[in-house]
Amino acid sequence: MSDPDRDTIAAIATAPGAGGVGIVRLSGPRARAIGETLGGRTLSPRQAHYLRFTDAAGETIDDGIALFFAAPASYTGEDVVELQAHGSPAVLHELVARCVALGARRARPGEFSERAFLEGRLDLAQAEAVADLIAAADVRAARAARRALDGEFSRRVDALGDELLAIRVHVEAAIDFADEPIDTLGGAQLRARLGAAVQALDELLRAAERGRRLRDGLHAVIVGPPNAGKSSLLNVLAGSDRAIVTDIAGTTRDLLHETIRIDGVELTLVDTAGLREGGDAIEREGMRRARGELGRADLAIVVLDARDPAGGRVAVADAIAEVPTRLWLHNKSDLLDKASPLGDDALRVSARTGEGIDALHARLRGLAQGNADAAGEGAFTARARHVDALVEASEHLALARQELDRESLDLAAESLRLAHDALGEITGRIHADDLLGHIFSSFCIGK
Ligand SMILES: Nc1nc2c(ncn2[C@@H]2O[C@H](COP(=O)(O)OP(=O)(O)OP(=O)(O)O)[C@@H](O)[C@H]2O)c(=O)[nH]1
Ligand SMILES: [K+]
Numbered sequence: 001m002s003d004p005d006r007d008t009i010a011a012i013a014t015a016p017g018a019g020g021v022g023i024v025r026l027s028g029p030r031a032r033a034i035g036e037t038l039g040g041r042t043l044s045p046r047q048a049h050y051l052r053f054t055d056a057a058g059e060t061i062d063d064g065i066a067l068f069f070a071a072p073a074s075y076t077g078e079d080v081v082e083l084q085a086h087g088s089p090a091v092l093h094e095l096v097a098r099c100v101a102l103g104a105r106r107a108r109p110g111e112f113s114e115r116a117f118l119e120g121r122l123d124l125a126q127a128e129a130v131a132d133l134i135a136a137a138d139v140r141a142a143r144a145a146r147r148a149l150d151g152e153f154s155r156r157v158d159a160l161g162d163e164l165l166a167i168r169v170h171v172e173a174a175i176d177f178a179d180e181p182i183d184t185l186g187g188a189q190l191r192a193r194l195g196a197a198v199q200a201l202d203e204l205l206r207a208a209e210r211g212r213r214l215r216d217g218l219h220a221v222i223v224g225p226p227n228a229g230k231s232s233l234l235n236v237l238a239g240s241d242r243a244i245v246t247d248i249a250g251t252t253r254d255l256l257h258e259t260i261r262i263d264g265v266e267l268t269l270v271d272t273a274g275l276r277e278g279g280d281a282i283e284r285e286g287m288r289r290a291r292g293e294l295g296r297a298d299l300a301i302v303v304l305d306a307r308d309p310a311g312g313r314v315a316v317a318d319a320i321a322e323v324p325t326r327l328w329l330h331n332k333s334d335l336l337d338k339a340s341p342l343g344d345d346a347l348r349v350s351a352r353t354g355e356g357i358d359a360l361h362a363r364l365r366g367l368a369q370g371n372a373d374a375a376g377e378g379a380f381t382a383r384a385r386h387v388d389a390l391v392e393a394s395e396h397l398a399l400a401r402q403e404l405d406r407e408s409l410d411l412a413a414e415s416l417r418l419a420h421d422a423l424g425e426i427t428g429r430i431h432a433d434d435l436l437g438h439i440f441s442s443f444c445i446g447k
Protein backbone atom coordinates (compact mmCIF):
# COMPACT_ATOMS: atom_id res chain seq x y z
CA MET A 1 0.00 0.00 0.00
CA SER A 2 1.04 3.52 -0.71
CA ASP A 3 2.44 5.21 2.39
CA PRO A 4 0.71 8.58 3.11
CA ASP A 5 3.73 9.79 5.11
CA ARG A 6 6.21 9.08 2.38
CA ASP A 7 8.16 11.94 0.81
CA THR A 8 7.04 13.27 -2.51
CA ILE A 9 9.93 13.17 -4.96
CA ALA A 10 10.63 15.29 -8.02
CA ALA A 11 13.17 15.11 -10.85
CA ILE A 12 13.72 15.98 -14.47
CA ALA A 13 12.75 12.81 -16.35
CA THR A 14 14.11 13.70 -19.77
CA ALA A 15 17.77 13.50 -20.83
CA PRO A 16 20.09 16.35 -19.81
CA GLY A 17 20.53 19.15 -22.31
CA ALA A 18 18.19 21.19 -24.47
CA GLY A 19 15.31 19.54 -26.32
CA GLY A 20 11.93 20.27 -27.81
CA VAL A 21 10.08 19.07 -24.74
CA GLY A 22 11.30 18.37 -21.22
CA ILE A 23 9.45 16.55 -18.48
CA VAL A 24 9.53 16.99 -14.72
CA ARG A 25 8.05 14.12 -12.80
CA LEU A 26 6.57 14.09 -9.30
CA SER A 27 5.57 11.04 -7.30
CA GLY A 28 4.10 10.74 -3.83
CA PRO A 29 1.20 11.88 -1.69
CA ARG A 30 1.75 15.61 -2.33
CA ALA A 31 2.32 15.29 -6.09
CA ARG A 32 -1.17 16.38 -7.05
CA ALA A 33 -1.28 19.37 -4.68
CA ILE A 34 2.12 20.58 -5.84
CA GLY A 35 1.12 20.19 -9.50
CA GLU A 36 -2.10 22.09 -8.89
CA THR A 37 -0.35 24.96 -7.13
CA LEU A 38 2.25 25.19 -9.89
CA GLY A 39 -0.36 25.08 -12.64
CA GLY A 40 -3.00 27.18 -10.87
CA ARG A 41 -5.88 24.74 -11.41
CA THR A 42 -7.21 21.37 -10.34
CA LEU A 43 -5.89 18.33 -12.16
CA SER A 44 -8.20 15.49 -13.19
CA PRO A 45 -6.71 12.04 -13.60
CA ARG A 46 -5.55 11.02 -17.06
CA GLN A 47 -6.38 14.29 -18.75
CA ALA A 48 -3.99 16.62 -20.50
CA HIS A 49 -4.23 20.10 -19.00
CA TYR A 50 -2.74 22.97 -20.90
CA LEU A 51 -1.62 25.62 -18.41
CA ARG A 52 1.01 28.07 -17.23
CA PHE A 53 3.56 27.03 -14.62
CA THR A 54 4.17 29.97 -12.30
CA ASP A 55 6.75 30.90 -9.69
CA ALA A 56 6.00 32.03 -6.13
CA ALA A 57 5.33 35.58 -7.32
CA GLY A 58 2.84 34.36 -9.90
CA GLU A 59 5.15 35.04 -12.81
CA THR A 60 5.15 32.52 -15.66
CA ILE A 61 8.05 30.06 -15.75
CA ASP A 62 6.75 28.42 -18.93
CA ASP A 63 3.54 27.12 -20.41
CA GLY A 64 2.97 23.43 -21.01
CA ILE A 65 0.97 20.31 -20.22
CA ALA A 66 0.28 18.70 -16.85
CA LEU A 67 -0.82 15.09 -16.50
CA PHE A 68 -2.03 13.49 -13.31
CA PHE A 69 -2.03 9.71 -12.73
CA ALA A 70 -3.87 8.76 -9.55
CA ALA A 71 -2.52 5.95 -7.35
CA PRO A 72 -2.29 3.06 -7.90
CA ALA A 73 -2.60 3.32 -11.70
CA SER A 74 0.73 5.03 -12.30
CA TYR A 75 4.34 4.05 -13.00
CA THR A 76 5.27 4.16 -9.31
CA GLY A 77 1.91 3.07 -7.94
CA GLU A 78 1.69 6.43 -6.11
CA ASP A 79 0.08 9.67 -7.26
CA VAL A 80 2.21 10.88 -10.16
CA VAL A 81 2.21 14.24 -11.91
CA GLU A 82 4.13 14.93 -15.10
CA LEU A 83 4.84 18.48 -16.14
CA GLN A 84 5.75 18.88 -19.80
CA ALA A 85 7.45 22.15 -20.60
CA HIS A 86 9.86 23.39 -23.23
CA GLY A 87 13.03 21.35 -23.04
CA SER A 88 15.16 24.14 -21.62
CA PRO A 89 17.47 23.04 -18.80
CA ALA A 90 16.92 26.44 -17.10
CA VAL A 91 13.13 26.04 -17.17
CA LEU A 92 13.23 22.43 -16.02
CA HIS A 93 15.61 23.17 -13.14
CA GLU A 94 13.37 26.04 -12.04
CA LEU A 95 10.32 23.75 -12.15
CA VAL A 96 12.09 21.20 -9.94
CA ALA A 97 13.22 23.94 -7.54
CA ARG A 98 9.61 25.14 -7.37
CA CYS A 99 8.40 21.59 -6.63
CA VAL A 100 10.97 21.44 -3.82
CA ALA A 101 9.81 24.79 -2.43
CA LEU A 102 6.27 23.39 -2.44
CA GLY A 103 7.27 20.37 -0.35
CA ALA A 104 8.84 17.81 -2.67
CA ARG A 105 12.35 16.41 -2.33
CA ARG A 106 14.80 15.81 -5.18
CA ALA A 107 14.67 12.16 -6.25
CA ARG A 108 17.72 9.92 -6.01
CA PRO A 109 18.77 7.99 -9.11
CA GLY A 110 16.31 5.18 -9.81
CA GLU A 111 13.97 6.24 -7.01
CA PHE A 112 10.85 6.25 -9.19
CA SER A 113 11.55 2.67 -10.26
CA GLU A 114 12.43 1.71 -6.69
CA ARG A 115 9.01 2.94 -5.60
CA ALA A 116 7.40 1.03 -8.47
CA PHE A 117 9.11 -2.06 -7.05
CA LEU A 118 8.12 -1.32 -3.45
CA GLU A 119 4.53 -0.70 -4.53
CA GLY A 120 4.48 -4.02 -6.38
CA ARG A 121 4.10 -2.48 -9.85
CA LEU A 122 7.28 -4.18 -11.07
CA ASP A 123 9.33 -7.01 -9.65
CA LEU A 124 13.06 -6.54 -9.29
CA ALA A 125 14.04 -8.23 -12.55
CA GLN A 126 11.51 -6.03 -14.36
CA ALA A 127 12.78 -2.87 -12.68
CA GLU A 128 16.30 -3.80 -13.80
CA ALA A 129 14.94 -4.32 -17.30
CA VAL A 130 13.77 -0.68 -17.28
CA ALA A 131 17.37 0.44 -16.80
CA ASP A 132 18.56 -2.07 -19.39
CA LEU A 133 16.02 -0.83 -21.91
CA ILE A 134 17.17 2.76 -21.41
CA ALA A 135 20.81 1.73 -21.79
CA ALA A 136 20.32 -0.77 -24.64
CA ALA A 137 23.09 -0.40 -27.20
CA ASP A 138 21.14 -1.77 -30.16
CA VAL A 139 17.68 -2.84 -31.29
CA ARG A 140 18.19 -6.45 -30.34
CA ALA A 141 19.21 -5.58 -26.79
CA ALA A 142 16.29 -3.14 -26.53
CA ARG A 143 13.80 -5.82 -27.64
CA ALA A 144 15.23 -8.28 -25.17
CA ALA A 145 15.05 -5.76 -22.33
CA ARG A 146 11.45 -5.03 -23.33
CA ARG A 147 10.60 -8.74 -23.04
CA ALA A 148 12.18 -8.90 -19.60
CA LEU A 149 10.19 -5.80 -18.65
CA ASP A 150 7.03 -7.52 -19.85
CA GLY A 151 7.81 -10.25 -17.34
CA GLU A 152 8.94 -13.06 -19.65
CA PHE A 153 11.93 -13.82 -17.46
CA SER A 154 10.10 -13.25 -14.15
CA ARG A 155 7.25 -15.58 -15.14
CA ARG A 156 9.68 -18.43 -15.76
CA VAL A 157 11.44 -17.77 -12.47
CA ASP A 158 8.11 -17.65 -10.63
CA ALA A 159 6.82 -20.83 -12.27
CA LEU A 160 9.94 -22.64 -11.18
CA GLY A 161 9.63 -21.17 -7.68
CA ASP A 162 6.02 -22.42 -7.45
CA GLU A 163 7.13 -25.88 -8.49
CA LEU A 164 9.90 -25.91 -5.87
CA LEU A 165 7.38 -24.83 -3.28
CA ALA A 166 5.12 -27.76 -4.19
CA ILE A 167 8.07 -30.14 -3.96
CA ARG A 168 9.02 -28.66 -0.59
CA VAL A 169 5.50 -29.22 0.72
CA HIS A 170 5.72 -32.83 -0.41
CA VAL A 171 9.10 -33.35 1.28
CA GLU A 172 8.06 -31.62 4.50
CA ALA A 173 4.98 -33.83 4.64
CA ALA A 174 7.15 -36.92 4.19
CA ILE A 175 9.35 -35.81 7.10
CA ASP A 176 6.34 -36.14 9.36
CA PHE A 177 6.12 -39.81 8.36
CA ALA A 178 9.81 -40.45 8.67
CA ASP A 179 9.34 -44.03 9.83
CA GLU A 180 7.96 -45.08 6.50
CA PRO A 181 10.22 -45.72 3.50
CA ILE A 182 9.95 -42.74 1.20
CA ASP A 183 8.73 -44.84 -1.72
CA THR A 184 5.46 -45.48 0.06
CA LEU A 185 5.13 -41.68 0.29
CA GLY A 186 5.33 -41.01 -3.43
CA GLY A 187 9.13 -40.97 -3.51
CA ALA A 188 9.33 -41.97 -7.16
CA GLN A 189 6.98 -39.19 -8.15
CA LEU A 190 8.93 -36.75 -6.01
CA ARG A 191 12.20 -37.70 -7.68
CA ALA A 192 10.65 -37.32 -11.11
CA ARG A 193 9.34 -33.88 -10.23
CA LEU A 194 12.66 -32.80 -8.85
CA GLY A 195 14.39 -34.12 -11.96
CA ALA A 196 12.07 -32.07 -14.14
CA ALA A 197 12.70 -28.97 -12.01
CA VAL A 198 16.46 -29.45 -12.36
CA GLN A 199 16.04 -29.59 -16.12
CA ALA A 200 13.80 -26.53 -16.22
CA LEU A 201 16.30 -24.62 -14.11
CA ASP A 202 19.08 -25.66 -16.44
CA GLU A 203 17.22 -24.32 -19.46
CA LEU A 204 16.43 -21.08 -17.66
CA LEU A 205 20.08 -20.72 -16.69
CA ARG A 206 21.17 -21.10 -20.30
CA ALA A 207 18.58 -18.54 -21.42
CA ALA A 208 19.68 -16.12 -18.69
CA GLU A 209 23.31 -16.57 -19.66
CA ARG A 210 22.42 -15.66 -23.26
CA GLY A 211 20.47 -12.67 -21.91
CA ARG A 212 23.47 -11.55 -19.92
CA ARG A 213 25.68 -11.73 -23.00
CA LEU A 214 23.18 -9.63 -24.88
CA ARG A 215 23.07 -7.03 -22.14
CA ASP A 216 26.75 -6.84 -21.34
CA GLY A 217 28.21 -7.43 -24.78
CA LEU A 218 31.58 -9.09 -25.19
CA HIS A 219 33.77 -8.78 -22.12
CA ALA A 220 37.36 -8.71 -23.31
CA VAL A 221 40.29 -8.58 -20.90
CA ILE A 222 43.71 -7.46 -22.09
CA VAL A 223 46.48 -9.48 -20.44
CA GLY A 224 50.15 -10.11 -20.88
CA PRO A 225 53.54 -9.62 -19.27
CA PRO A 226 54.57 -6.11 -18.13
CA ASN A 227 55.56 -3.64 -20.83
CA ALA A 228 54.16 -5.72 -23.69
CA GLY A 229 52.06 -2.70 -24.69
CA LYS A 230 48.66 -3.62 -23.23
CA SER A 231 47.78 -0.08 -22.21
CA SER A 232 49.09 1.29 -25.49
CA LEU A 233 46.77 -1.04 -27.40
CA LEU A 234 43.82 -0.13 -25.19
CA ASN A 235 44.46 3.51 -26.06
CA VAL A 236 44.65 2.74 -29.77
CA LEU A 237 41.37 0.79 -29.65
CA ALA A 238 39.65 3.42 -27.49
CA GLY A 239 40.91 6.20 -29.74
CA SER A 240 42.12 8.25 -26.78
CA ASP A 241 44.81 8.27 -24.09
CA ARG A 242 42.72 6.52 -21.47
CA ALA A 243 45.49 4.52 -19.85
CA ILE A 244 48.87 5.66 -18.58
CA VAL A 245 51.71 4.37 -20.74
CA THR A 246 55.35 4.46 -19.63
CA ASP A 247 58.41 2.34 -20.24
CA ILE A 248 58.37 1.28 -16.58
CA ALA A 249 57.28 -2.34 -16.14
CA GLY A 250 54.35 -2.43 -13.71
CA THR A 251 52.76 0.89 -14.73
CA THR A 252 49.19 -0.37 -14.72
CA ARG A 253 47.86 -1.60 -11.39
CA ASP A 254 44.12 -1.01 -11.30
CA LEU A 255 41.63 -2.42 -13.77
CA LEU A 256 40.59 0.09 -16.40
CA HIS A 257 37.26 -0.52 -18.15
CA GLU A 258 36.47 1.03 -21.49
CA THR A 259 33.42 0.45 -23.67
CA ILE A 260 34.15 0.71 -27.36
CA ARG A 261 32.12 0.29 -30.52
CA ILE A 262 33.42 -1.26 -33.68
CA ASP A 263 31.01 -0.70 -36.59
CA GLY A 264 28.06 -0.46 -34.20
CA VAL A 265 29.00 -3.55 -32.17
CA GLU A 266 29.71 -2.80 -28.54
CA LEU A 267 32.32 -4.47 -26.40
CA THR A 268 33.99 -3.89 -23.06
CA LEU A 269 37.77 -3.79 -22.88
CA VAL A 270 39.60 -4.11 -19.58
CA ASP A 271 43.25 -3.16 -19.22
CA THR A 272 45.11 -5.02 -16.47
CA ALA A 273 48.41 -5.13 -14.63
CA GLY A 274 51.16 -7.09 -16.37
CA LEU A 275 51.61 -10.62 -15.03
CA ARG A 276 55.01 -11.61 -13.67
CA GLU A 277 56.62 -13.11 -10.60
CA GLY A 278 57.33 -10.68 -7.75
CA GLY A 279 56.47 -6.98 -7.86
CA ASP A 280 55.61 -4.73 -4.90
CA ALA A 281 52.43 -5.05 -2.84
CA ILE A 282 50.45 -2.71 -5.12
CA GLU A 283 51.51 -4.52 -8.26
CA ARG A 284 50.69 -7.89 -6.71
CA GLU A 285 47.21 -6.60 -5.83
CA GLY A 286 46.90 -5.44 -9.44
CA MET A 287 47.79 -8.92 -10.66
CA ARG A 288 45.25 -10.45 -8.28
CA ARG A 289 42.58 -8.17 -9.76
CA ALA A 290 43.68 -9.05 -13.28
CA ARG A 291 43.22 -12.75 -12.54
CA GLY A 292 39.83 -12.12 -10.98
CA GLU A 293 38.72 -10.17 -14.02
CA LEU A 294 39.82 -13.01 -16.28
CA GLY A 295 37.36 -15.21 -14.40
CA ARG A 296 34.55 -13.08 -15.91
CA ALA A 297 36.05 -12.74 -19.36
CA ASP A 298 34.52 -13.98 -22.60
CA LEU A 299 37.75 -13.19 -24.38
CA ALA A 300 41.39 -12.83 -23.34
CA ILE A 301 43.36 -10.49 -25.59
CA VAL A 302 46.85 -11.70 -24.88
CA VAL A 303 49.49 -9.09 -25.67
CA LEU A 304 53.04 -10.38 -26.08
CA ASP A 305 56.22 -8.63 -27.08
CA ALA A 306 56.83 -9.72 -30.66
CA ARG A 307 60.54 -10.04 -29.88
CA ASP A 308 59.93 -12.66 -27.19
CA PRO A 309 56.44 -14.11 -27.49
CA ALA A 310 57.40 -17.46 -25.99
CA GLY A 311 58.48 -15.96 -22.66
CA GLY A 312 55.21 -14.05 -22.33
CA ARG A 313 53.10 -17.08 -23.10
CA VAL A 314 54.51 -18.86 -20.08
CA ALA A 315 53.75 -15.91 -17.80
CA VAL A 316 50.05 -15.83 -18.72
CA ALA A 317 49.35 -19.52 -19.33
CA ASP A 318 47.62 -20.41 -16.06
CA ALA A 319 45.79 -17.08 -15.76
CA ILE A 320 43.98 -17.54 -19.09
CA ALA A 321 43.41 -21.29 -18.79
CA GLU A 322 39.68 -20.90 -18.08
CA VAL A 323 38.87 -18.10 -20.51
CA PRO A 324 36.69 -19.46 -23.34
CA THR A 325 38.36 -17.57 -26.20
CA ARG A 326 41.85 -16.09 -26.65
CA LEU A 327 43.22 -13.68 -29.17
CA TRP A 328 47.02 -13.63 -29.39
CA LEU A 329 48.75 -10.40 -30.34
CA HIS A 330 52.45 -9.97 -31.02
CA ASN A 331 52.91 -6.25 -30.37
CA LYS A 332 55.83 -3.97 -31.23
CA SER A 333 56.16 -5.50 -34.68
CA ASP A 334 58.02 -2.31 -35.64
CA LEU A 335 60.96 -3.49 -33.53
CA LEU A 336 61.39 -6.78 -35.38
CA ASP A 337 64.39 -6.92 -37.73
CA LYS A 338 62.77 -9.53 -39.90
CA ALA A 339 59.42 -11.25 -39.85
CA SER A 340 59.61 -14.10 -37.36
CA PRO A 341 57.13 -16.99 -37.52
CA LEU A 342 53.78 -16.32 -35.82
CA GLY A 343 51.88 -18.72 -33.55
CA ASP A 344 48.75 -20.48 -34.80
CA ASP A 345 46.41 -17.56 -35.13
CA ALA A 346 48.39 -14.72 -33.62
CA LEU A 347 48.14 -11.25 -35.11
CA ARG A 348 51.22 -9.11 -35.55
CA VAL A 349 50.49 -5.52 -34.51
CA SER A 350 52.19 -2.31 -33.52
CA ALA A 351 50.52 0.15 -31.19
CA ARG A 352 53.19 2.61 -32.28
CA THR A 353 52.89 2.48 -36.08
CA GLY A 354 49.34 1.15 -36.37
CA GLU A 355 50.44 -1.94 -38.27
CA GLY A 356 47.85 -4.72 -37.99
CA ILE A 357 45.31 -2.57 -36.15
CA ASP A 358 42.73 -2.84 -38.96
CA ALA A 359 43.03 -6.62 -38.83
CA LEU A 360 42.65 -6.43 -35.04
CA HIS A 361 39.47 -4.35 -35.42
CA ALA A 362 38.06 -6.87 -37.85
CA ARG A 363 38.86 -9.78 -35.56
CA LEU A 364 37.31 -8.07 -32.50
CA ARG A 365 34.24 -7.11 -34.47
CA GLY A 366 33.77 -10.71 -35.55
CA LEU A 367 34.15 -11.97 -32.00
CA ALA A 368 31.73 -9.40 -30.57
CA GLN A 369 29.22 -10.17 -33.32
CA GLY A 370 29.58 -13.88 -32.63
CA ASN A 371 28.93 -13.21 -28.95
CA ALA A 372 25.74 -11.30 -29.78
CA ASP A 373 24.63 -14.00 -32.23
CA ALA A 374 25.16 -16.65 -29.56
CA ALA A 375 22.71 -14.69 -27.40
CA GLY A 376 20.20 -15.32 -30.18
CA GLU A 377 16.81 -13.89 -30.98
CA GLY A 378 13.87 -14.20 -28.66
CA ALA A 379 15.98 -13.81 -25.56
CA PHE A 380 15.25 -11.54 -22.63
CA THR A 381 18.03 -9.53 -21.04
CA ALA A 382 19.44 -10.75 -17.78
CA ARG A 383 22.22 -9.65 -15.49
CA ALA A 384 25.19 -11.37 -13.93
CA ARG A 385 23.28 -11.14 -10.63
CA HIS A 386 20.48 -13.28 -12.10
CA VAL A 387 22.87 -15.82 -13.57
CA ASP A 388 24.65 -16.10 -10.20
CA ALA A 389 21.35 -16.68 -8.39
CA LEU A 390 20.34 -19.36 -10.89
CA VAL A 391 23.70 -21.09 -10.50
CA GLU A 392 23.23 -21.01 -6.74
CA ALA A 393 19.72 -22.44 -7.03
CA SER A 394 21.00 -25.13 -9.34
CA GLU A 395 23.74 -26.15 -6.86
CA HIS A 396 21.20 -26.44 -4.04
CA LEU A 397 18.87 -28.48 -6.24
CA ALA A 398 21.65 -30.88 -7.18
CA LEU A 399 22.32 -31.38 -3.46
CA ALA A 400 18.62 -31.82 -2.74
CA ARG A 401 18.53 -34.59 -5.32
CA GLN A 402 21.41 -36.49 -3.70
CA GLU A 403 19.89 -36.02 -0.25
CA LEU A 404 16.58 -37.33 -1.46
CA ASP A 405 18.31 -40.38 -2.92
CA ARG A 406 19.90 -40.98 0.48
CA GLU A 407 16.48 -40.41 2.09
CA SER A 408 17.91 -37.55 4.17
CA LEU A 409 14.65 -35.69 4.05
CA ASP A 410 15.58 -32.93 6.50
CA LEU A 411 18.64 -32.03 4.49
CA ALA A 412 16.72 -32.23 1.21
CA ALA A 413 14.06 -29.89 2.60
CA GLU A 414 16.72 -27.38 3.61
CA SER A 415 18.46 -27.53 0.22
CA LEU A 416 15.13 -27.02 -1.51
CA ARG A 417 14.43 -24.01 0.68
CA LEU A 418 17.81 -22.49 -0.21
CA ALA A 419 17.20 -23.10 -3.92
CA HIS A 420 13.80 -21.47 -3.60
CA ASP A 421 15.32 -18.46 -1.79
CA ALA A 422 17.95 -18.03 -4.49
CA LEU A 423 15.18 -17.81 -7.10
CA GLY A 424 13.32 -15.32 -4.92
CA GLU A 425 16.32 -12.99 -5.00
CA ILE A 426 15.99 -12.60 -8.75
CA THR A 427 12.51 -11.13 -8.68
CA GLY A 428 13.03 -9.50 -5.28
CA ARG A 429 10.48 -11.60 -3.38
CA ILE A 430 13.42 -12.03 -1.06
CA HIS A 431 15.86 -9.17 -0.86
CA ALA A 432 18.30 -7.30 1.30
CA ASP A 433 17.97 -3.53 1.48
CA ASP A 434 21.55 -2.99 0.41
CA LEU A 435 20.80 -4.99 -2.73
CA LEU A 436 18.05 -2.50 -3.60
CA GLY A 437 20.37 0.44 -2.98
CA HIS A 438 23.00 -1.16 -5.16
CA ILE A 439 20.60 -1.83 -8.03
CA PHE A 440 18.66 1.41 -8.11
CA SER A 441 21.64 3.72 -7.62
CA SER A 442 22.88 2.68 -11.06
CA PHE A 443 19.73 4.08 -12.70
CA CYS A 444 19.54 7.57 -14.10
CA ILE A 445 17.84 10.31 -12.13
CA GLY A 446 14.17 10.71 -13.03
CA LYS A 447 13.62 7.01 -13.71
N1 LIG B 1 58.24 0.34 -30.39
C1 LIG B 1 57.10 0.12 -29.81
N2 LIG B 1 56.92 0.45 -28.53
C2 LIG B 1 55.71 0.20 -27.96
C3 LIG B 1 54.64 -0.36 -28.68
N3 LIG B 1 53.59 -0.48 -27.85
C4 LIG B 1 53.98 0.00 -26.64
N4 LIG B 1 55.27 0.41 -26.73
C5 LIG B 1 56.06 0.97 -25.61
O1 LIG B 1 56.23 -0.02 -24.64
C6 LIG B 1 56.28 0.56 -23.35
C7 LIG B 1 55.23 -0.10 -22.46
O2 LIG B 1 53.93 0.17 -22.96
P1 LIG B 1 52.65 0.04 -22.06
O3 LIG B 1 51.47 0.26 -22.94
O4 LIG B 1 52.78 0.87 -20.85
O5 LIG B 1 52.79 -1.49 -21.67
P2 LIG B 1 51.88 -2.33 -20.65
O6 LIG B 1 51.83 -3.71 -21.16
O7 LIG B 1 50.58 -1.64 -20.41
O8 LIG B 1 52.78 -2.28 -19.35
P3 LIG B 1 52.37 -2.48 -17.80
O9 LIG B 1 51.13 -1.71 -17.53
O10 LIG B 1 53.53 -1.95 -17.07
O11 LIG B 1 52.20 -3.94 -17.61
C8 LIG B 1 55.99 2.04 -23.54
O12 LIG B 1 57.22 2.72 -23.52
C9 LIG B 1 55.35 2.10 -24.91
O13 LIG B 1 55.57 3.34 -25.56
C10 LIG B 1 54.87 -0.68 -30.06
O14 LIG B 1 54.02 -1.19 -30.78
N5 LIG B 1 56.10 -0.42 -30.54
K1 LIG C 1 54.55 -0.06 -18.83
Ligand SMILES: [Mg+2]
Binding pocket: 230, 231, 232, 243, 244, 251, 252, 271, 272, 273, 274
Ligand atom coordinates in the same frame (compact mmCIF):
# COMPACT_ATOMS: atom_id res chain seq x y z
MG1 LIG D 1 49.74 -0.97 -18.72
